[in-house]
Amino acid sequence: xxxxxxxxxxxxxxxxxxxxxxxxxxxxxxxxxxxxxxxxxxxxxxxxxxxxxxxxxxxxxxxxxxxxxxxxxxxxxxxxxxxxxxxxxxxxxxxxxxxxxxxx
Numbered sequence: 404x405x406x407x408x409x410x411x412x413x414x415x416x417x418x419x420x421x422x423x424x425x426x427x428x429x430x431x432x433x434x435x436x437x438x439x440x441x442x443x444x445x446x447x448x449x450x451x452x453x454x455x456x457x458x459x460x461x462x463x464x465x466x467x468x469x470x471x472x473x474x475x476x477x478x479x480x481x482x483x484x485x486x487x488x489x490x491x492x493x494x495x496x497x498x499x500x501x502x503x504x505x506x507x
Contacts (some may be wrong), residue, residue, distance in 0.1 A: 405457035411449035418445035 407415070417469075421427040422441035428434055436440050482503045 405455070406455070408455035410452070411446075411454035411456050414443035414449040414452060414454060415442065418442075419446060426460070 418427060419441060422435055422438070427441055427444065429440070429444070435444065446456055463493065
C-alpha cells in the first residue's frame with residue numbers, strides 16, 4: 404500500500420473530522436455528504452500543502468484532457484462524415500431528378 408507522510412495523514416484526519424462533524428464543504432460551498440469525496444478533498448488539500456502523497460496507479464488515472472498539436476482522425480469519424488455527405492448528395496440528386504420530371 405502507498406505511503407502517506409505523517410503530516411498528510413494528519414491533514415486527511417482533520418478533513419475527515421470536519422466531515423464527521425458535518426462542517427466540511429466542497430469548493431462550490433455545498434456540504435459534503437459522501438465519504439469518498441471527503442477523502443479526496445483531504446488528499447487534495449495535503450497535496451496542495453506540499454505533503455508526500457502517492458500518485459494514483461496508471462490503471463486508475465483519468466485520461467488527460469490535454470490535446471496534442473497533431474491532428475488525428477479516426478476511421479469512425481471519417482465514415483460518419485462520408486455517410487452524411489452521401490445522404491446529402493443523394494437527396495440533392497433526388498430533388499434534381501424530381502424537378503426534371505416535373506419540367507417535362
